Amino acid sequence: MTEYNFAYLDEPTKKMIRRAILKGLAVPGYQVPFASREMPMPYGWGTGGVQVTAACLVPEDRLKVIDQGADDTTNAVSIRAFFARVAGVATTTRTREATLIQTRHRIPETPLSPDQILVYQVPIPEPLRFLEPRETETRRMHALEEYGLMHVKLYEDIARHGAIATSYAYPALVNGRHVLDPSPIPRFDNPKLESPAIQLFGAGREQRIYAIPPFTRVVSLDFEDHPFEASKAEGACALCGATTSYLDEIVADDAGTRRFQCSDTDYCAERRA
Amino acid sequence: MNAETMSEAPLLSVRGLTKRYGGRIGCAEVDLDLWPGEVLGIVGESGSGKSTLLACLAGHLEADGGTARYDGRDVLTLPEPERRRLARTDWAFVHQHARDGLRMNVSAGGNVGERLMAGGARHYGDIRATAEDWLARVEIDPARIDDRPSQFSGGMQQRLQIARGLVTGPRLVLMDEPTGGLDVSVQARLLDLLRGLVRRMGLAAIVVTHDIGVVRLLADRLMVMKDGRVVEAGLTDRVLDDPQHGYTQLLVSSVLPT
Numbered sequence A: 001m002t003e004y005n006f007a008y009l010d011e012p013t014k015k016m017i018r019r020a021i022l023k024g025l026a027v028p029g030y031q032v033p034f035a036s037r038e039m040p041m042p043y044g045w046g047t048g049g050v051q052v053t054a055a056c057l058v059p060e061d062r063l064k065v066i067d068q069g070a071d072d073t074t075n076a077v078s079i080r081a082f083f084a085r086v087a088g089v090a091t092t093t094r095t096r097e098a099t100l101i102q103t104r105h106r107i108p109e110t111p112l113s114p115d116q117i118l119v120y121q122v123p124i125p126e127p128l129r130f131l132e133p134r135e136t137e138t139r140r141m142h143a144l145e146e147y148g149l150m151h152v153k154l155y156e157d158i159a160r161h162g163a164i165a166t167s168y169a170y171p172a173l174v175n176g177r178h179v180l181d182p183s184p185i186p187r188f189d190n191p192k193l194e195s196p197a198i199q200l201f202g203a204g205r206e207q208r209i210y211a212i213p214p215f216t217r218v219v220s221l222d223f224e225d226h227p228f229e230a231s232k233a234e235g236a237c238a239l240c241g242a243t244t245s246y247l248d249e250i251v252a253d254d255a256g257t258r259r260f261q262c263s264d265t266d267y268c269a270e271r272r273a
Numbered sequence B: 001m002n003a004e005t006m007s008e009a010p011l012l013s014v015r016g017l018t019k020r021y022g023g024r025i026g027c028a029e030v031d032l033d034l035w036p037g038e039v040l041g042i043v044g045e046s047g048s049g050k051s052t053l054l055a056c057l058a059g060h061l062e063a064d065g066g067t068a069r070y071d072g073r074d075v076l077t078l079p080e081p082e083r084r085r086l087a088r089t090d091w092a093f094v095h096q097h098a099r100d101g102l103r104m105n106v107s108a109g110g111n112v113g114e115r116l117m118a119g120g121a122r123h124y125g126d127i128r129a130t131a132e133d134w135l136a137r138v139e140i141d142p143a144r145i146d147d148r149p150s151q152f153s154g155g156m157q158q159r160l161q162i163a164r165g166l167v168t169g170p171r172l173v174l175m176d177e178p179t180g181g182l183d184v185s186v187q188a189r190l191l192d193l194l195r196g197l198v199r200r201m202g203l204a205a206i207v208v209t210h211d212i213g214v215v216r217l218l219a220d221r222l223m224v225m226k227d228g229r230v231v232e233a234g235l236t237d238r239v240l241d242d243p244q245h246g247y248t249q250l251l252v253s254s255v256l257p258t
């Protein structure tokens, strides 16, 4: 590990990323461009989140990494091992004990605290891209607060499915100003975007960083007659019995028996302990 | 126009509008006044500057000189946020090619509803009801509200584009060859529809076309452009029945290439 600087990235790079993070915190939801570096892992493996994590880590940190709520997937294990090696930081699977949590596609069930940082891996940072592929135009729309198109997307959803069918990456208005894509978290997690913790979003391939400061107002977009709902599968976790956590449906045996279990493995384990 | 409308101030007043493309003139020193509820036709062959003039007014091109006062403000120097707000509320633009004015991957209802949602409409049922009403007004079966424009004929796409623009009740509509590329029978139906909408809504409109038949049917007044300049202007009937300029005489006798 001596061949790397602490947390892999060199100090000037970390400084550049920290500047982008601070700018992101100063303008909640605004996508700050940054010069994404090559990381020793392919895009799609959270290179944006990894760079944000690297820029935030200090030796005293205790790092948790989750993928779809689980600490034990290949992606989560690799990133955790990576930072244990290049930063020598302590790691944990316990949400309560972590000082920095890097996540792909979930927000932990256990409420976060003001001394924690949540880092999201973001594949597509631009919420307007679905209907407006031109980057010059989407930037102008953000600058001028022209967000009618976001509601066109939701309108299309209702017209086609009878209800807002967007169940992941559900767009939200941050601090009454910028609409952001919260990364592909289930919309069940959207209410948790209003959090005491610092939330940082890193998109490596697209070279964007954005942020939600603690206790910032985050409103999921909707219509008066089709209000936002933080929906999830009806049922209870087969392991811990939880009915209020986000549940994954899994095939339990060769006979095709289906059952639910908490997507947040730490939350489930804590309930069973 | 009656005496009452004549007594009002012009809705749009253009003076000395000039646009150059390098050393070449796009349009030069164009003056025009448009009163509320009036339709102004601009005719000329391609390269005459008529589309350049329209594009400058719409903000699609930046003019090199002149003023265009609308509601007492020069729209040519309006800050971009205000210009865009104007463009999606009080003005509408009808493109020659419907695909330039429509979102082809969004349903007809979403296309018509976009300007409402951009203006803050947040009730799905109301937006949909308004979209259905507008589809009917442009003679599209409201049952097709969830179809995409790609499933529509060229004439329907053009009518959908008109509904998308008029849904916010604009006062000024800019049209660039609105019937271009359509079959003759489809053109006639579209012109009838446009004439009815313009009259009923009291719209002011500028219609740019090379088609004398279009302006004969739609326009109260006519401007003839050649090589970037206005060569003749007047009441449509007068200009068409008694053209003064030699070029207009050629244009009316339809010997010019389009």
Ligand SMILES: [Zn+2]
Pocket: A237, A238, A239, A240, A241, A242, A261, A262, A267, A268, A269, A271
């Ligand atoms: Zn559980």
